[in-house]
Amino acid sequence: MKFVTLTIFPELLQSFWDNGIMRRATAEGIIAPQAINIRDFAAGRHRTTDDRPYGGGCGMVMKPEPLAAAIREAQKAAPNAPTILLSPQGRRFDQQMAKTLSRYTGLILVCGRYEGIDERIGERFVDFEISVGDFVLTGGELPAMVLMDAVTRLLPGALGNEDSAGQDSFEDRRLDYGHYTRPPEFEGRKVPDVLLTGHHEDIAKWRRADALMRTLARRPDLLRQTPLDEEDTALLEEWRREIEKLIRSQGGGGPGPSPGGG
Ligand code: 4FV
Numbered sequence: 445m446k447f448v449t450l451t452i453f454p455e456l457l458q459s460f461w462d463n464g465i466m467r468r469a470t471a472e473g474i475i476a477p478q479a480i481n482i483r484d485f486a487a488g489r490h491r492t493t494d495d496r497p498y499g500g501g502c503g504m505v506m507k508p509e510p511l512a513a514a515i516r517e518a519q520k521a522a523p524n525a526p527t528i529l530l531s532p533q534g535r536r537f538d539q540q541m542a543k544t545l546s547r548y549t550g551l552i553l554v555c556g557r558y559e560g561i562d563e564r565i566g567e568r569f570v571d572f573e574i575s576v577g578d579f580v581l582t583g584g585e586l587p588a589m590v591l592m593d594a595v596t597r598l599l600p601g602a603l604g605n606e607d608s609a610g611q612d613s614f615e616d617r618r619l620d621y622g623h624y625t626r627p628p629e630f631e632g633r634k635v636p637d638v639l640l641t642g643h644h645e646d647i648a649k650w651r652r653a654d655a656l657m658r659t660l661a662r663r664p665d666l667l668r669q670t671p672l673d674e675e676d677t678a679l680l681e682e683w684r685r686e687i688e689k690l691i692r693s694q695g696g697g698g699p700g701p702s703p704g705g706g
Contacts, residue, residue, distance in 0.1 A: 445599055446525060446550030447477040447592050448518040449585075450511070452493055452557055454479035456585045466593070469602045477592070478521065482506075485513035494558050503559035511554070511561055515569045518552045525550030526571040530584035530591070531560065534573030537587075539614035541574070542594040553591065555584030617670045619663055621654040653679055 449457055460466060461477045469475045486493045487509065494504040515527060528551060535541070545551060554561070554570065566573070576587040596602050624635040638650045656676055659666050672680065 445475045445546070445548070445595070446522045447475060447553065448480060448522045448525065448550065449477065449553045449555060449588055449592075450480050450482055450514050450518060451555040451583075451585055451588075452482050453555075453583065453585055454481050456583075457589065460589045460592075465597060465602060469596050469599065472601060474599050474602050475592075475596050480514050480518055480521075482510050482514045485517070486510040497559065501559075505559055506556055506561040506565075508562040508565050511565045512569065515552065515554065515565070522550035522552055524548075525552045527552040527554065527569050528591075529554045529556065529561070529566060529570045529573045530576070530587035531556060531573050532575050532578065532580060534575035537574050537576050537591060537594070539594070542591070542598060545591070546595045546598040551591075551595070553584075553588040555588050557583045614666070617659075617666045618655045619659045619666070621651040621658070652676075656680070657683075 451457060457477070457479050461470060466475070466477070470477060482493050483491045486507070491510075493506055493510050495507050497503065497505045519525075519527070525548060530553065554565075574587070574591065576590050581587065622636075624639055628635050628640060636650065638646050641647070652675065656667075656679055660680075
């Protein structure tokens with residue numbers, strides 16, 4: 445997978461590529477990251493890449509000419525790659541989108557700075573825009589790194605053990621179960637006993653229940669996105685019975701007004 449990244453701060457990306465899974469994936473030829481410095485395509489003694497906005501207002505806008513030349517250079521390096529602009533106006537990035545992008549042979553990532561890039565670059569060159577969230581950053585480099593990280597770990601061979609990407613959070617629209625390692629007791633807090641039993645079936649059941657409970661408590665929206673399978677339905681039914689028993693035991697829930705007068 446080629447990652448051709450357009451930026452005025454290539455050093456920001458280099459340190460990201462020189463470490464961890466990105467470094468190993470590069471060494472093993474799983475990814476081929478490349479930074480193109482937009483300033484190399486800017487004219488004039490100061491090689492200016494930004495200018496004042498038409499219509500006035502604060503901040504600066506990235507000029508179209510250096511961007512267009514840099515994108516053409518990138519498209520020569522990765523002819524079949526979609527050109528993606530990272531911006532708050534884009535479609536929200538998520539695990540599903542990471543999987544879709546991981547099927548391309550290359551991606552051209554345009555990292556804006558200042559108030560953004562000249563709109564005509566988007567119209568002429570950009571295949572789609574991606575946002576990493578409803579907040580405003582100082583540049584598109586961090587979003588580009590988020591995207592490259594999430595995509596790279598889905599590529600065959602990138603993660604040491606193949607199946608770990610398969611058990612990802614959000615893989616099946618569930619948050620991840622809790623992870624524990626030695627020591628079995630830390631500052632008075634124990635590891636759940638079942639995890640020390642080596643009983644794989646019980647451990648798998650506990651992990652499923654833990655992931656479901658955490659998803660129910662923290663991200664119920666995710667549960668509504670996929671049909672519940674039998675096992676999850678049975679678990680939820682069991683918890684509902686427990687909850688109803690608890691409420692009844694507190695005198696609530698029966699016919700007539702509950703103690704709270706609600
Ligand atoms: C952003 C985001 C983001 C906007 C102006 C860079 C900044 C500045 N990109 N998801 N959220 N970009 O805030 O992707 O040029």
